[in-house]
Amino acid sequence: MTGKAVIFHPETHFVRFESLALDCGAALAPVDVAYQAYGQLNAARSNAILILHAFSGDAHAAGVDPKTGKPGWWDSMIGPGRAFDTDQYYVVCSNVLGGCRGTTGPSSINPATGQPYAMTFPVITIGDMVRLQKMLVDHLGIERLLAVAGGSMGGMQALEWAVSYPDRVAGVIPIAATARHSAQQIAFNEVGRQAIIADPDWNEGNYYGTGRKPARGLAVARMVGHITYMSDTSMREKFGRRLRAKDKYGYDFSAEFEVESYLRYRGSEFVNRFDANSYLYITKAMDYFDLTNGSHSLAGVFDGVQARFLVLSFTSDWLYPSYQSQEIVRALRSRNLDVAYCELPSAYGHDAFLVEVDEQADLVRGFLARTLRMQAAA
Amino acid sequence: MSAAGALDPVRPRRRHSVREILGRSDYAIISELIEPDSRVLDLGCGDGALLAWLAENKRVDARGVEIDGEKVKRAIAQGVSVYQGDINEALADYPDQCFDYIILSQTLQETRQPLHVLREMLRVGRRAVVAFPNFGHWSVRLAMLFFGRAPKTRLFPYEWYDSPNIHFLSIDDFELLIARERVTAERAYFLAGHRTVRALPNLLAEVAVYLLRR
Numbered sequence A: 001m002t003g004k005a006v007i008f009h010p011e012t013h014f015v016r017f018e019s020l021a022l023d024c025g026a027a028l029a030p031v032d033v034a035y036q037a038y039g040q041l042n043a044a045r046s047n048a049i050l051i052l053h054a055f056s057g058d059a060h061a062a063g064v065d066p067k068t069g070k071p072g073w074w075d076s077m078i079g080p081g082r083a084f085d086t087d088q089y090y091v092v093c094s095n096v097l098g099g100c101r102g103t104t105g106p107s108s109i110n111p112a113t114g115q116p117y118a119m120t121f122p123v124i125t126i127g128d129m130v131r132l133q134k135m136l137v138d139h140l141g142i143e144r145l146l147a148v149a150g151g152s153m154g155g156m157q158a159l160e161w162a163v164s165y166p167d168r169v170a171g172v173i174p175i176a177a178t179a180r181h182s183a184q185q186i187a188f189n190e191v192g193r194q195a196i197i198a199d200p201d202w203n204e205g206n207y208y209g210t211g212r213k214p215a216r217g218l219a220v221a222r223m224v225g226h227i228t229y230m231s232d233t234s235m236r237e238k239f240g241r242r243l244r245a246k247d248k249y250g251y252d253f254s255a256e257f258e259v260e261s262y263l264r265y266r267g268s269e270f271v272n273r274f275d276a277n278s279y280l281y282i283t284k285a286m287d288y289f290d291l292t293n294g295s296h297s298l299a300g301v302f303d304g305v306q307a308r309f310l311v312l313s314f315t316s317d318w319l320y321p322s323y324q325s326q327e328i329v330r331a332l333r334s335r336n337l338d339v340a341y342c343e344l345p346s347a348y349g350h351d352a353f354l355v356e357v358d359e360q361a362d363l364v365r366g367f368l369a370r371t372l373r374m375q376a377a378a
Numbered sequence B: 001m002s003a004a005g006a007l008d009p010v011r012p013r014r015r016h017s018v019r020e021i022l023g024r025s026d027y028a029i030i031s032e033l034i035e036p037d038s039r040v041l042d043l044g045c046g047d048g049a050l051l052a053w054l055a056e057n058k059r060v061d062a063r064g065v066e067i068d069g070e071k072v073k074r075a076i077a078q079g080v081s082v083y084q085g086d087i088n089e090a091l092a093d094y095p096d097q098c099f100d101y102i103i104l105s106q107t108l109q110e111t112r113q114p115l116h117v118l119r120e121m122l123r124v125g126r127r128a129v130v131a132f133p134n135f136g137h138w139s140v141r142l143a144m145l146f147f148g149r150a151p152k153t154r155l156f157p158y159e160w161y162d163s164p165n166i167h168f169l170s171i172d173d174f175e176l177l178i179a180r181e182r183v184t185a186e187r188a189y190f191l192a193g194h195r196t197v198r199a200l201p202n203l204l205a206e207v208a209v210y211l212l213r214r
Helices: A126-139 A153-164 A183-197 A200-205 A215-229 A232-238 A258-273 A276-288 A322-334 A349-355 A357-377 B018-022 B025-033 B049-058 B069-077 B087-093 B114-124 B138-147 B171-180
Strands: A013-017 A031-038 A048-052 A090-094 A145-151 A169-175 A308-314 A339-344 B039-043 B061-066 B081-084 B099-105 B125-133 B184-192 B207-213
Touching (some): A013 A126, A048 A153, A126 A276, A145 A153, A153 A169, A183 A215, A183 A276, A200 A215, A200 A276, A215 A258, A215 A276, A215 A349, A232 A258, A308 A357, A322 A339, A339 B069, A349 A357, A357 B069, B025 B125, B025 B184, B039 B087, B069 B081, B087 B114, B099 B114, B114 B125, B114 B207
Parallel strands (some): A048 A145, A145 A169, A169 A308, A339 B081, B039 B061, B061 B081
Antiparallel strands (some): A031 A090, B125 B207, B184 B207
């Protein structure tokens, strides 16, 4: 454990695959994947970790972007001496299928028409995302991943990995995740989608190249999202009833409260970096996610799974509540699988998986070290 | 094992004796009882010290259950698979006979339904290891006789109102129970401090450790 602050500037790499068969029956051809990699793959190719990003993340998980100067979305967890220690491990993160940050998605050009796919993009699933990630892992020559890890939608992908490719992954770290989207989770996603669809500038998804985009709808969707990522406590502590730049009510509808101004800022900022159609497709993929395929028996899904698991949840996360993680843990236990679980104390709500670094780091570090030892002994 | 160990930055390099690490005589007995390469579940495992020792020194597949989140975090940080939860609920999820040993060390007297826990342990594990403080020890008897108050001794250091112990049992009580349940005691160890008690365990032993099977 070294505390050195090494600033590194990762590059985004691209790889093209001929075609990808999808759960909906369609196929995408070709498919591009954007990914970043940190650290060195060892000679035995046994130290590779795949990091799986959440809904709005991208391949830039760690290091400082040489162009924008921004740190990666999980930079505090990944790097030299950090929880995912790049001095020891080879860490890979790719943008998900359907995304808008380099991997093929609805904003990509459909080679058959020369136009962006827009709403002709096929509907995708978490399983499709993982199938594409597996093609990337094959491409990188990695036989067996030491671990797959991610929070929120990243945690769902981690679970999908464990079930779909049981012999390709030794350790699985789903954080603040679920084995199936609940009615409440679907409901919030649907509000976001309807906000986009109701924006006239969405134009049935055909807004690319028009100079217009459904910025209002996408911003509202993101505002709702941000509310669900926080907790009552974290919002009270962060904003309270404070007014912005004034001490009296203006009796109007400007962004008076700090919380209003914060949400508006987050919403408009999101519009600059995210595609509205990607929002529709990726949220739909999350909503379809049900590891049991509707069979209701989660335990049976883990028959044949060999990986060991570290499951984490957070006390104040009401979007992906602890009971959903505990459901996963119970199912793993019923198949006598090796599972560690902790409900970590946090006031940050669902955002905790991104910000509670100290809470998570030692657990991840201990789990990875043990998994590496077991793999070396096997 | 040593080559793999060199990869692990978490593990201490020097080999400590089990007593040195764990500082508990019942842990020392348990660590000797457990066969190498077995599958072990420790109920109420605390920060996983015993499990970590067993994994390191006996190549045991070590799992644990602990209710206290801070202890769970320390256990996972040293690479032990512990999950935060309640003992009763945890046992219920497991299939029959999936562990070689289920350990319950100094916790039986804290469980709400000790008999249920014992039965579950012998369902989930081929063997159960149970350690408990002996309420029949002479110091407890004397304290009760002379002061007429709930015991507060080295063995039972809590005031009655903040004690985690909700059932008080002696070695004889336990013997009666396992006889009635037709459980076989393969071995029994009686301890006073770090010494082994040879005679009159119900009077002289502070802690008993049983290795049980159906």
